[in-house]
Amino acid sequence: MSIWALEGIGEIVAGDDLGAIIAGVGSSLADGDVLAVTSKIVSKAENRFVVAADREQAITEQTVRLVAQRGTTRIVENHLGIVSAAAGIDASNTPDGTILLLPLDPDASAAAIRAALLERLGVTVGVIITDTLGRAWREGQTDAAIGSSGVRVLDDLRGTTDANGVPLAVTAPAVGDEIAAAADLVKGKASGNPVAVIRGLSHLLDDTAPGARSLVREPEKDMFRLGTDEAYRQGFAAGSASND
Amino acid sequence: MSIWALEGIGEIVAGDDLGAIIAGVGSSLADGDVLAVTSKIVSKAENRFVVAADREQAITEQTVRLVAQRGTTRIVENHLGIVSAAAGIDASNTPDGTILLLPLDPDASAAAIRAALLERLGVTVGVIITDTLGRAWREGQTDAAIGSSGVRVLDDLRGTTDANGVPLAVTAPAVGDEIAAAADLVKGKASGNPVAVIRGLSHLLDDTAPGARSLVREPEKDMFRLGTDEAYRQGFAAGSASND
Numbered sequence: 001m002s003i004w005a006l007e008g009i010g011e012i013v014a015g016d017d018l019g020a021i022i023a024g025v026g027s028s029l030a031d032g033d034v035l036a037v038t039s040k041i042v043s044k045a046e047n048r049f050v051v052a053a054d055r056e057q058a059i060t061e062q063t064v065r066l067v068a069q070r071g072t073t074r075i076v077e078n079h080l081g082i083v084s085a086a087a088g089i090d091a092s093n094t095p096d097g098t099i100l101l102l103p104l105d106p107d108a109s110a111a112a113i114r115a116a117l118l119e120r121l122g123v124t125v126g127v128i129i130t131d132t133l134g135r136a137w138r139e140g141q142t143d144a145a146i147g148s149s150g151v152r153v154l155d156d157l158r159g160t161t162d163a164n165g166v167p168l169a170v171t172a173p174a175v176g177d178e179i180a181a182a183a184d185l186v187k188g189k190a191s192g193n194p195v196a197v198i199r200g201l202s203h204l205l206d207d208t209a210p211g212a213r214s215l216v217r218e219p220e221k222d223m224f225r226l227g228t229d230e231a232y233r234q235g236f237a238a239g240s241a242s243n244d
Numbered sequence: 245m246s247i248w249a250l251e252g253i254g255e256i257v258a259g260d261d262l263g264a265i266i267a268g269v270g271s272s273l274a275d276g277d278v279l280a281v282t283s284k285i286v287s288k289a290e291n292r293f294v295v296a297a298d299r300e301q302a303i304t305e306q307t308v309r310l311v312a313q314r315g316t317t318r319i320v321e322n323h324l325g326i327v328s329a330a331a332g333i334d335a336s337n338t339p340d341g342t343i344l345l346l347p348l349d350p351d352a353s354a355a356a357i358r359a360a361l362l363e364r365l366g367v368t369v370g371v372i373i374t375d376t377l378g379r380a381w382r383e384g385q386t387d388a389a390i391g392s393s394g395v396r397v398l399d400d401l402r403g404t405t406d407a408n409g410v411p412l413a414v415t416a417p418a419v420g421d422e423i424a425a426a427a428d429l430v431k432g433k434a435s436g437n438p439v440a441v442i443r444g445l446s447h448l449l450d451d452t453a454p455g456a457r458s459l460v461r462e463p464e465k466d467m468f469r470l471g472t473d474e475a476y477r478q479g480f481a482a483g484s485a486s487n488d
Contacts, residue, residue: 001430002246067381068467075467083381092415132415136380136468137311137327139459140398140418142425144382154384171336171376173428174384181386182426184417185445186245201429215383223312223319224380224468 001200005186005193006035012194014047018109019116022195026121032202034126034151035113036183038194039102040090042109042129042147048101055089055099062087062101075134080106081216082146084133093192102131106147107211114149126151126205128212130180136224143184145176148212152204153177175204176212245444249430249437250279256438258291262353263360266439270365276446278370278395279357280427282438283346284334286353286373286391292345299333299343306331306345319378324350325460326390328377337436346375350391351455358393370395370449372456374424380468387428389420392456396448397421419448420456 008025012018018041029035043049050058065077078087080102088102103109110127117125129147134140145153153176183196252269256262262285273279287293294302309321322331324346332346347353354371361369373391378384389397397420427440 001248001426003426004245070467073467077381132417135418137321137461137466138388138418138421139461140416140421142386142418142421172384173376174379174382174386175429177382177384177386178425178429181422182245182247182429185419185422185426217381217383222381223314223317 001198003182003186003196003198006195006197007193009041009193009195012041012044014044014049016045017116018042018045019113020120022113023117023120026117026123029117029121029123029125029197030199031124032199032205033123034128034179034198034201034204035117036128036130036143036180036187036196036198037110037113038187039088039106039129039131039146040093040100041194042103042106043090043100044094046103046109048103049094049098050089050101052091052097052099055086055091058089058099058101059087062089078102080146081213082131082133084131088131088146103129103147107149107213108147110147110149110211124150124205126201128153128176128179128183130183132184142177143180145174145180145212145215148176148209150205150207150209151176151179151201152206152209153212153215155204174215175201176215179204245442247426247430247440247442250439250441251437253285253437253439256285256288258288258293260289261360262286262289263357264364266357267361267364270361270367273361273365273367273369273441274443275368276443276449277367278372278423278442278445278448279361280372280374280387280424280431280440280442281354281357282431283332283350283373283375283390284337284344285438286347286350287334287344288338290347290353292347293338293342294333294345296335296341296343299330299335302333302343302345303331306333322346324390325457326375326377328375332375332390347373347391351393351457352391354391354393354455368394368449370445372397372420372423372427374427376428386421387424389418389424389456389459392420392453394449394451394453395420395423395445396450396453397456397459399448418459419445420459 063076068075106129307320350373
């Protein structure tokens with residue numbers, strides 16, 4: 001498996017045709033590659049800019065559930081089902097006085113990029129839209145898949161067996177998140193390379209695979225909702241109740 | 245960056261010298277490489293086998309804090325500070341009637357493998373010990389770093405700036421976990437390749453880097469302890485109170 005950053009993607013501005021821009025620097029792409037695209041440039045192309053002064057209100061508007069709060073930091077579930085700090089709203093690498101919301105529908109954004117690459121370059125690839133997420137219980141952040149098209153994000157091994165014939169009962173690697181994490185190692189946060197190519201995972205390509213929304217755990221299966229009501233009472237009074 | 249599985253590592257049994265075995269198939273290794281070693285083979289070499297019939301008791305003994313419980317599934321914090329299902333006890337790819345505890349000190353295990361590779365092959369590499377962890381709020385599992393030596397696991401960018409000169413205030417990629425995740429994409433769960441080599445990350449090598457224990461969030465910084473007491477009362481009565 002090899003991973004490299006796609007060079008030559010300049011600054012993205014609102015209205016840019018991201019699929020065309022990636023295709024323009026994508027002559028090295030081949031069938032079976034997976035592209036990991038930083039959500040920030042998708043948001044920029046889709047004009048998801050908001051005035052920075054409205055940040056707290058924007059977080060509230062993006063929030064469907066407050067998960068935890070300490071001081072001014074709110075960990076919330078947003079409309080995409082993603083749990084993250086500040087609803088994934090991004091203030092780095094944005095023009096002065098602006099912040100960025102996440103793409104409205106990252107699975108659709110991924111599908112559009114994938115279609116553009118097929119049309120312009122004739123290559124069938126998988127596309128993953130990535131965002132940087134903190135984690136419960138662990139320091140630091142890792143990139144994860146918030147959108148995808150044409151690639152399995154959950155490699156469900158339930159029903160298969162290990163080398164000794166024992167069923168792999170609960171094993172379902174979140175390969176979409178693992179691809180996003182791997183791509184972050186070459187994209188970097190400060191280097192300004194928003195797209196990485198992963199070659200060697202063509203066995204994960206699947207036209208009918210569900211999008212990355214399927215990586216969001218359904219509430220009834222979520223074991224980490226204890227305390228939600230308390231968190232809500234303690235922290236969310238300042239927000240808008242109309243979002244819940 | 246390129247990643248490949250190291251071929252030729254046979255079945256590991258208690259008492260095996262893992263450093264010597266990896267060195268024996270590691271002629272392709274070079275200075276600056278990072279090795280990702282599945283904790284399962286470390287546990288086997290270190291004879292961390294337990295009789296399978298004692299599984300529930302073993303989980304209880306490995307537990308320092310019950311985080312959540314549903315049915316018979318216990319999500320617990322173990323002695324290493326790692327939050328996982330069943331305290332990381334592993335029943336797949338183990339001999340009949342046995343299960344495996346995690347290594348006692350995975351940072352030390354990583355250091356021993358690293359020292360053996362320097363001594364036997366003359367190469368300076370980083371070593372990461374990986375385990376498969378579920379996540380809060382998201383489906384599936386990803387591999388993460390539970391031990392490390394000679395490689396930074398947290399790439400602390402706080403104090404640096406983005407391409408526009410804006411401080412990257414809270415950005416600290418958990419590169420140890422990202423390396424573990426990337427390695428899982430080539431190791432696979434069912435393929436029996438327990439070691440992967442990552443080439444292209446020599447900038448992360450650091451003799452003085454703290455081990456993967458540093459990826460465990462300190463309790464006072466942990467925002468996801470709400471409900472712990474309730475979980476404890478509801479679910480842990482059947483366990484041993486002496487572990488808390």
